[in-house]
Amino acid sequence: GNSVTQMEGPVTLSEEAFLTINCTYTATGYPSLFWYVQYPGEGLQLLLKATKADDKGSNKGFEATYRKETTSFHLEKGSVQVSDSAVYFCALRVRGGYQKVTFGTGTKLQVIP
Amino acid sequence: GAVVSQHPSRVICKSGTSVKIECRSLDFQATTMFWYRQFPKQSLMLMATSNEGSKATYEQGVEKDKFLINHASLTLSTLTVTSAHPEDSSFYICSARVPAGGQETQYFGPGTRLLVL
Numbered sequence: 259g260n261s262v263t264q265m266e267g268p269v270t271l272s273e274e275a276f277l278t279i280n281c282t283y284t285a286t287g288y289p290s291l292f293w294y295v296q297y298p299g300e301g302l303q304l305l306l307k308a309t310k311a312d313d314k315g316s317n318k319g320f321e322a323t324y325r326k327e328t329t330s331f332h333l334e335k336g337s338v339q340v341s342d343s344a345v346y347f348c349a350l351r352v353r354g355g356y357q358k359v360t361f362g363t364g365t366k367l368q369v370i371p
Numbered sequence: 372g373a374v375v376s377q378h379p380s381r382v383i384c385k386s387g388t389s390v391k392i393e394c395r396s397l398d399f400q401a402t403t404m405f406w407y408r409q410f411p412k413q414s415l416m417l418m419a420t421s422n423e424g425s426k427a428t429y430e431q432g433v434e435k436d437k438f439l440i441n442h443a444s445l446t447l448s449t450l451t452v453t454s455a456h457p458e459d460s461s462f463y464i465c466s467a468r469v470p471a472g473g474q475e476t477q478y479f480g481p482g483t484r485l486l487v488l
Contacts, residue, residue, distance in 0.1 A: 262414075294479075301375065301464065302415075302479035347415070358405070359466075359477060363414040 260285045264348045264362035271338055271369050279333040279365045281322075281348035289350040291315075291324050291331040292359070296345045305333075305346070338369045373399050375467045377480035384455055385488055392450045392483045394465030400445035401467035405477065406438075409462040421448045455487045 264281045271277060283289065293305040293315070306315030311326035320335045331348060348362040374397040384390050394404055402423050407415040419440050420428045427440035437459075439451040448467075452459050462484050466477040 299481070301377075301481040302466075304476060304478075358417055358420065360417075361407075361414040363412065 260289070260350060260352060260360045262348050262350055262360055262362035264346075264365055266363070266365065267345075268366040268368055271367070273340055273369055273371050274337045275369075277333070277335040277338045277342075277367070279346055279348075279367070281331045281333065281362060283329050283331065283348070283350050285329075285350055285352055285360075287352045289352045291322070292349040292351065293320070293322055293331070293333050294347040294349060294361075296347065296364070298344070302347065338367070340369045340371055343367055343369045373397075373467070373469060373476075373478040375465065375478045375480040377463075377465055377483050379483060380481065381484045381486075383486045383488065386456050387454055390452045390455055390485060392452075392463055392465075392485075394448045394450070394467070394480055396446045396467040396478070399467070399469060401448075401469070402445060403468040404442060404448040405466045405468070406440060406448075406450050407464045407466070409464060409482070415464060418450075452485065455485070457487045460485055460487045 262283045290309045292307045294302040295305045296302050306317040308315040308324035314323045322331050322333045345364045345366045347364045349359050351359045376395045378393045404421045406418045409415045418433045421440050421442040423442045429435050442448040462482050464482040466479045469476050
């Protein structure tokens with residue numbers, strides 16, 4: 259079956275620090291990969307996505323590269339801000355059917371001033 | 372971007388009662404909506420896929436008679452937790468799928484916190 263594994267949190271960083279949140283996956287077929295972000299009290303929002311190997315998704319300074327050889331989609335940001343504090347979910351979706359999304363367990367990021 | 376709302380945002384009920392949660396797509400029509408359940412420190416688990424005008428498709432292990440899903444219109448899907456028990460306490464999240472076009476995306480609601488006493 260399909261599964262997503264991401265690093266456990268919480269991750270606490272100082273402002274302007276470099277961020278990496280690891281994500282690896284197993285999937286039948288050729289999935290699309292996503293990072294979602296959930297700010298406190300809000301719903302999930304799509305942060306970025308990649309649909310094929312070596313694609314790099316990017317948004318708001320965050321980046322992730324679809325690595326088929328290592329089945330990974332690690333999230334990075336060069337300089338985090340306090341406003342980046344949220345829970346980040348790695349996810350995949352395989353083609354066909356209802357296009358169900360499989361989520362990782364989420365990683366809470368706390369950025370302190 | 373597209374907006375999905377859920378109502379209520381939080382509900383507390385007594386054991387044995389039924390609770391209805393609404394999921395609405397506010398500025399688009401969604402032929403497909405998904406219902407997820409999220410336990411503390413765990414991932415979102417897909418419960419069912421809801422298609423407008425047809426019966427929902429439930430994931431393995433999800434009781435159909437326990438979690439009733441109705442998708443009567445292109446902008447509204449409801450999840451009813453029947454005869455709720457404390458173990459049903461959880462965070463329920465819906466998402467709505469924007470119809471095709473090659474850049475399909477799911478938009479998520481803010482979630483509903485259910486506490487069964």
